[in-house]
Amino acid sequence: DGGITQSPKYLFRKEGQNVTLSCEQNLNHDAMYWYRQDPGQGLRLIYYSQIVNDFQKGDIAEGYSVSREKKESFPLTVTSAQKNPTAFYLCASSIKRGTYNEQFFGPGTRLTVL
Amino acid sequence: GESVGLHLPTLSVQEGDNSIINCAYSNSASDYFIWYKQESGKGPQFIIDIRSNMDKRQGQRVTVLLNKTVKHLSLQIAATQPGDSAVYFCAERGDDKIIFGKGTRLHILP
Numbered sequence: 612d613g614g615i616t617q618s619p620k621y622l623f624r625k626e627g628q629n630v631t632l633s634c635e636q637n638l639n640h641d642a643m644y645w646y647r648q649d650p651g652q653g654l655r656l657i658y659y660s661q662i663v664n665d666f667q668k669g670d671i672a673e674g675y676s677v678s679r680e681k682k683e684s685f686p687l688t689v690t691s692a693q694k695n696p697t698a699f700y701l702c703a704s705s706i707k708r709g710t711y712n713e714q715f716f717g718p719g720t721r722l723t724v725l
Numbered sequence: 726g727e728s729v730g731l732h733l734p735t736l737s738v739q740e741g742d743n744s745i746i747n748c749a750y751s752n753s754a755s756d757y758f759i760w761y762k763q764e765s766g767k768g769p770q771f772i773i774d775i776r777s778n779m780d781k782r783q784g785q786r787v788t789v790l791l792n793k794t795v796k797h798l799s800l801q802i803a804a805t806q807p808g809d810s811a812v813y814f815c816a817e818r819g820d821d822k823i824i825f826g827k828g829t830r831l832h833i834l835p
Contacts, residue, residue: 713771716761
């Protein structure tokens with residue numbers, strides 16, 4: 612089965628801790644994205660990557676970091692600098708950014724800061 | 726600024742009736758639009774898309790209409806079923822960015 616996997620599904624973190632969310636895709640897509648979803652709001656772009664070893668900040672990158680060492684993987688680290696990290700995090704991929712191709716989403720990770 | 730929004734946060738529809746979910750966008754340069762369905766606790770699923778050079782596109786039980794004059798997008802679901810219960814949101818691509826709307830919750834009445 613081709614698709615995007617995110618792990619874990621639920622994640623709990625104590626204040627002051629960094630935590631890394633996993634995102635893997637076997638769709639051979641070049642572009643990958645991280646979004647944050649809060650209740651009553653649309654998806655907000657955190658970071659995106661168009662190619663291996665390259666990534667760009669989205670609209671709300673502060674307090675987050677990413678890496679793209681492999682085409683299949685785009686992990687997101689939520690650092691202690693993120694003031695309000697409790698949210699539902701969605702990873703997505705597309706064939707290429709800026710084309711008429713939809714983004715495919717993973718199942719999401721719900722992060723709760725205790 | 727750019728915005729993608731929905732006219733109604735919640736829509737209740739009788740099972741078997743048709744559903745119409747609306748979306749307004751503000752960037753006249755947007756050239757590609759997508760509808761997603763998101764069930765509770767899951768990631769969004771692609772439903773249908775439409776390019777700005779089209780007015781209408783049909784899929785299985787779904788139709789998307791695009792009115793560029795008033796910058797309005799709608800999703801029509803025929804013969805709504807219990808499995809259609811979800812949050813639906815539109816997305817627009819303009820100026821090399823994709824902006825997602827806040828979503829409309831579709832509630833199916835038995």
